[in-house]
Amino acid sequence: MTPAELSQAVLSAVRAVVEAGGLTVAVPDEVTVERPKNxxxxxxxxxxxxxxxxxxxxxxxxxxxxxxxxxxxxxxxAKVDIAGPGFLNITLDAAAQGGLARTVVEAxxxxxxxxxxxxLKVNLEFVSANPTGPIxxxxxxxxxxxxxxxxxxxxxxxxxxxxxxxxxxxxxxSKFGASLLAAANGRPVPADGYVGEYIGEIAKRIVDxxxxxxxxxxxxxxxxxxxxxxxxxxxxxxRSMEEFGAHFDVWFSEKSLHxxxxxxxxxxxxxxxxxxxxxxxxxxxxTTDFGDDKDRVLIKADGxxxxxxxxxxxxxxxxxxxxxxxVYMLGADxxxxxxRLKAIAACAGDDPEHNIEVxxxxxxxxxxxxxxxxxxxxxxxxxxxxxVVDWIGVDAARYSLARSSTDSTLTLDIDVLxxxxxxxxxxxxxxxxxxxxxxxxxxxxxxIDKGAAGDxxxxxxxxxxxxxxxxxxxxxxxxxxxxGELREPHRVARYLEQLAGTYHRFYDNCRILPRGxxxxxxxxxxxxxxxxxxxxxxxxxxxxxxxxxxxxM
RNA sequence: GCGCUCGUAGCUCAACGGAUAGAGCAUUUGACUACGGAUCAAAAGGUUGCAGGUUCGAAUCCUGCCGAGCGCACCA
Numbered sequence: 001m002t003p004a005e006l007s008q009a010v011l012s013a014v015r016a017v018v019e020a021g022g023l024t025v026a027v028p029d030e031v032t033v034e035r036p037k038n039x040x041x042x043x044x045x046x047x048x049x050x051x052x053x054x055x056x057x058x059x060x061x062x063x064x065x066x067x068x069x070x071x072x073x074x075x076x077x078a079k080v081d082i083a084g085p086g087f088l089n090i091t092l093d094a095a096a097q098g099g100l101a102r103t104v105v106e107a108x109x110x111x112x113x114x115x116x117x118x119x120l121k122v123n124l125e126f127v128s129a130n131p132t133g134p135i136x137x138x139x140x141x142x143x144x145x146x147x148x149x150x151x152x153x154x155x156x157x158x159x160x161x162x163x164x165x166x167x168x169x170x171x172x173x174s175k176f177g178a179s180l181l182a183a184a185n186g187r188p189v190p191a192d193g194y195v196g197e198y199i200g201e202i203a204k205r206i207v208d209x210x211x212x213x214x215x216x217x218x219x220x221x222x223x224x225x226x227x228x229x230x231x232x233x234x235x236x237x238x239r240s241m242e243e244f245g246a247h248f249d250v251w252f253s254e255k256s257l258h259x260x261x262x263x264x265x266x267x268x269x270x271x272x273x274x275x276x277x278x279x280x281x282x283x284x285x286x287t288t289d290f291g292d293d294k295d296r297v298l299i300k301a302d303g304x305x306x307x308x309x310x311x312x313x314x315x316x317x318x319x320x321x322x323x324x325x326x327v328y329m330l331g332a333d334x335x336x337x338x339x340r341l342k343a344i345a346a347c348a349g350d351d352p353e354h355n356i357e358v359x360x361x362x363x364x365x366x367x368x369x370x371x372x373x374x375x376x377x378x379x380x381x382x383x384x385x386x387x388v389v390d391w392i393g394v395d396a397a398r399y400s401l402a403r404s405s406t407d408s409t410l411t412l413d414i415d416v417l418x419x420x421x422x423x424x425x426x427x428x429x430x431x432x433x434x435x436x437x438x439x440x441x442x443x444x445x446x447x448i449d450k451g452a453a454g455d456x457x458x459x460x461x462x463x464x465x466x467x468x469x470x471x472x473x474x475x476x477x478x479x480x481x482x483x484g485e486l487r488e489p490h491r492v493a494r495y496l497e498q499l500a501g502t503y504h505r506f507y508d509n510c511r512i513l514p515r516g517x518x519x520x521x522x523x524x525x526x527x528x529x530x531x532x533x534x535x536x537x538x539x540x541x542x543x544x545x546x547x548x549x550x551x552x553m
Numbered sequence: 554g555c556g557c558u559c560g561u562a563g564c565u566c567a568a569c570g571g572a573u574a575g576a577g578c579a580u581u582u583g584a585c586u587a588c589g590g591a592u593c594a595a596a597a598g599g600u601u602g603c604a605g606g607u608u609c610g611a612a613u614c615c616u617g618c619c620g621a622g623c624g625c626a627c628c629a
Contacts, residue, residue, distance in 0.1 A: 038572070047571065050609070060609070084572055085609055130629080170629050282627050293556075293625070300627040307629050335557050336624045360558065363622075367565095404566055407558070409622070411565065416578080422591055423578060431591050438589055446588095482569065494567060497576070508584095508593045515587055553591070 001076045001096040002103060003044065003474050007033045009077070010046050010088075013070035022066045025056040033090075035471050039464070042081060042089035043097065043471060049086040060086030097470050098458025098526070104473055104533035106453065112480045112540050117158035123323035124150050127241070128165040131233040132176040132194055134384040135240055136375065137364045141410065142329045143385065144401035144546070145361065147246035148489040149327075151544045156484035161323065164241075164248040165314065168230055169255040170307065176233070177226025180206065184214060184225065196382065202232050240385045244394055245546045257313045263305050266313035267298050275347040285312065287343030290352065296340055312344045319350065327487065329359045329406075359487055361406040367413040392417045392424070395547045399426035402545050403493035425497050429538060430550055432500035436535040437551035439512055443528060446513065448520045450528035460526040465506040469534060472499045476537050480544065489545065496541045503534050 001009075010031050017023050028051070036045045049064035056063055061082060068080040068088055076096030081089040104111045126146030129139045150162045167173075179193035183203040189195050206228045207213060213224050234251070241248065257263050267283065270276050275286045281301035285308075288295050298309040318326050330337060338360070342352035350356075366373040366383055375382050388397045391414065400417065403425065404410055417424065443449070450456070461470065475495065483491040512527040514520050539549040 032569095034571090036572075037575085041572070045572085050571080053609080087572070167629070172629055280627075284627090297627045302627080304627090306627070332558065332623050334624085338557075360623095362558070408566075409559075413565075416565085424591095425577060427591055428577080431589085435589060435592085442588055486569070488569095490567085491569090494576085497567095501576080504592055505594095507588080511588070513588045553589090 001092055002100060003033050003035075003478060006044055006077075006090065006092075007031055007046075009074045010048060010067070010071060010090075013067050013074070014048060014052070016070045017066045023052065023056045023058065023063065025052050028052070035475060036089065041083060041087070042079070042091040043467065044090045044092070046088045046090070047086075049082075049088060053086065064088055093459075094462040094467075095459035097467060098461035098530075100470050100474050101458065101461065101526075101529040101533040102453055102456055104536055105529060108536060109540060109543075111536060112476045112544075113155045113157070114477060114481050114484075115157035116481055116484065117153060117156045120158045121322050121324050122153055122158045122160050123163055123318050123321075123326045124153070124160060124329070125163045125165055125318075125327065126329035127246075128167070129237070130167045130172055131230055131237060132172055133196060133233070134198055134382070134386065135237055136385070137366060137383045137388065137412075138331050138361070140244070140385045140388055140397070141361055141364050141401045141406065142331075143241060143244055143246040144398040145406055145489055146329050147244075148398070148402050148492070148545050149484075149487055151546065152480060152484045152489055152492065155480055155544060158484075161249045161321075162247065163250040163252055163318075164237075166234060166251060166253050166255075168234070168253050169258055169310070173226060173230055174222075177222055177229055180225040180229045181218075181222050184221075198236075202229055202236075205232060244385060244389060245398065252314070252317075254310050254314070257310050257317070258305065262317060263309050263313040266316045267305075267309060269316065270298075270312060270347050273347055273349055285343070285347055287340050287347065290343040290346035292339040292343040296343075308340065311341065312348075315341070315344050315356070316348060319348070319355070324355065325357060326355060327357045327359060329361060332360055332362050335360045357487070359406060362409040364401070365409060365411045367411055368415060373414070395430070396424050396426050398545060399429075399493060399547050400424065402489050403497075404490050405488060406490075425493075426547060427553070429496045429500045429542065430548070431553060432503045433535060433538045433542070433549045434551060434553045435507060436503070436531050436538075439528075439531055440535070441551075443513055446520075448513065448524065448528070450532060451525045455522075455525070456529050457522045457526050458529075460523045461530055463510060465502075465509045466527075466530060469499075469502050469506045469530060472502045473533055473537050476541065483544075492541055492544050496538060496545075499534070499537060499541070503538075506530075 007030065010033060015027050018025060018027055031046055031048045033044045033046045036042065049067055050060050053060035053063050064082045064086045068082055071077060072080045076092055077090060078093040079091040083089050124146055126142040127135065127139045129135055150160050153160050175193050179189050179199050180203045182189050183200050184207050206225055210224060213221055267276060270285060275289060277284050277286060282297050283299035284295045285298050286295050296308045297306050299305050328341060338358045341358060342356055345352040345356045373383065400412060479491055479495040483489055510527060512524065512531055514524055542549045
C-alpha cells in the first residue's frame with residue numbers, strides 16, 4: 001500500500017463517519033499521512049482528527065476514535081492507535097507494506113513521477129551570466145540547481161523549456177572586445193576592461209583564425225574581436241554547461257530582441273496597456289503601479305533603449321512562446337530586480353504572482369586553508385565551473401551545490417572537497433547503488449532470480465529494517481512532488497541520503513543472498529525484490545539531480 | 554535611511570505549523586575467515602541570535618530588537 005492509497009483510505013474513513021452522522025463537518029479534500037519520526041508511532045500517522053476537531057466542535061480524541069474505528073477495517077491496516085493530542089498512528093500489515101516493492105519495480109523509471117503539472121508550460125531561465133568570461137561559482141550553483149529543477153518539474157508532468165539569456169548587446173561586450181584587442185596587440189588592458197588568462201587565449205585564437213586581423217584599421221579590428229570573441233565565449237560557456245550536464249533548450253540572444261524590433265514592439269504593447277508615459281525626454285514604465293519602488297526608464301533621453309526595456313521584451317517573448325510560468329533564477333545581488341520583473345508582468349496584464357516566479361540564490365563562498373577565497377576579476381583568482389569540475393568531478397560538484405537550499409549561503413571548503421572527497425554525501429548515496437548493483441551481479445552469477453511478480457511474497461519482508469526501507473521507498477513520489485511544487489531540488493538529495501542510510505542498515509542486518517551451499521528461499525527472492533526497488537528509486541532520484549548512478553565505484 | 558534574504562551542534566547544512574529539532578564532518582568507543590568497511594553500531598555535542606505575540610502545538614507565522622550578506626541608476 002502506498003502513502004497515497006492510505007491517504008485515500010483515511011479520507012474514506014472520515015467520509016464514512018460523516019455520512020453515518022458521527023460528525024458534522026465538511027470532509028477535507030485531502031489529508032496528510034506522514035511517516036512518524038518515532039517508530040513507536042506506527043508506520044504512518046495522520047493529524048486529521050486534530051484538524052477536524054475545531055470545525056466539528058468535538059474534542060480531538062473523540063474525533064480520532066470515530067475515524068480510527070472505520071480505518072481499522074481497511075484491508076492492509078493492521079492497527080490504528082490514538083496518541084498524544086489526537087494523532088492516529090497506523091500500522092500496516094507486512095504484506096500490504098511489502099507490496100510496495102513490486103509497485104516500485106514494475107513502475108521502474110516512472111516510479112516517482114506524477115502529473116501535478118500536466119499541461120503546464122514552464123520556462124526556466126538560469127545562469128544567464130554575461131558572455132565576457134567563464135562561468136564562476138555563483139553561476140555553477142544555478143547550473144546545478146536549475147538543471148535539476150527542470151528535471152524535477154518534468155517528472156511532475158510540466159512542459160519545461162530551459163533557457164539561457166545571452167547578454168550580447170551593450171557596453172560590456174564592447175569592453176570585452178576592447179580587452180581582447182589590447183591583448184592581441186600586446187597592450188595593457190584598458191581601464192575597467194576584462195583581465196584573466198582566458199582573455200589572452202581567446203585573443204590568440206581569434207588572431208590564428210584571422211591571420212590578417214592585426215593589419216586592419218583599428219575600428220575594424222575592434223569589430224572582429226568583439227564579434228568573434230562573443231561567439232567563442234558563448235561556445236565556451238555552452239561547452240562548460242554541457243560537460244556539467246546542464247542542458248539549455250534555448251540560448252536566447254538579447255541582441256536579437258533589439259535587431260528584430262521586439263523591444264520597440266514590447267514598448268508599444270505596454271503603452272497600449274496604459275502604463276507607459278513620457279517624462280524629461282525619456283519613456284518610462286509606471287512600475288510603481290504594481291509595487292516597484294520607482295518607475296523605470298524604457299527609452300533614455302538620448303534615444304537608446306535600456307536593459308530594462310530588453311527585459312520587458314524578453315518577458316513578452318517568453319509569454320508569446322506559450323510559457324505560463326516563467327521562473328527567473330537570480331543571484332542575491334539581483335534581488336532588487338524582483339519588483340520590477342513582477343511589475344513588467346503586471347503592466348502587460350498578466351498575473352505577477354502566477355506568471356513570474358523569481359528564485360534568489362544566495363552566494364557561494366569558497367574556503368581554502370580555512371580562509372575565504374576572495375574572488376576578484378582583477379586579481380584573476382576567479383573560481384570557474386571548469387575548476388570545480390576538475391577538482392571534484394561533475395557528480396560531486398552538482399551534488400554539493402544542489403543538496404542545500406538556495407536560500408542560504410553555501411560554503412564549500414576546497415580542501416575538504418579535494419582531499420577528503422570520499423566523505424562527500426554523494427558517494428554515500430552512490431555507494432548504496434553500487435552495492436545493490438553488486439548484489440544483483442552476484443545473484444545472476446549464482447543463477448538466482450527474484451522470480452515472477454506472482455511468486456513474490458511481500459509478507460516475508462517483516463523485520464524492522466525491511467519495514468523502514470519500504471517506508472522510505474513509499475515517500476519518494478511525495479518528495480518529488482514537493483520538490484517540484486516548492487522549486488526545491490535539495491529535497492531530493494536529502495531524501496536520497498536518508499534512503500541510502502536506511503538501505504545500508506538493511507544490508508547490514510538482512511542477508512539477501514544465500515551463503516555457502518544454502519539454497520535460495522522465498523525470503524531471498526523477496527529481498528531481491530526489495531533491493532531492486534531501492535536501486536530503482538536511488539537511480540531515479542540521482543537522475544533528477546543529474547548525478548550518475550554507478551554500478552561500480 | 555528604506556528594502557530583500559539569512560541567523561539551528563565546534564564546522565557544513567536539513568527539518569512544507571506537528572509528537573523527543575536531525576544528518577555528515579570533526580572527537581571518543583566498538584563491529585570484517587558473510588552478499589563491496591566509500592559500511593554499520595554506540596557515546597558526546599542545542600536556551601533554534603534575543604524578547605514578546607498568534608494556537609491544541611512555533612526553528613517555521615506576526616511584531617520589535619541584535620547580528621550578517623546583498624540591493625536601492627536615464628549602468629549593463
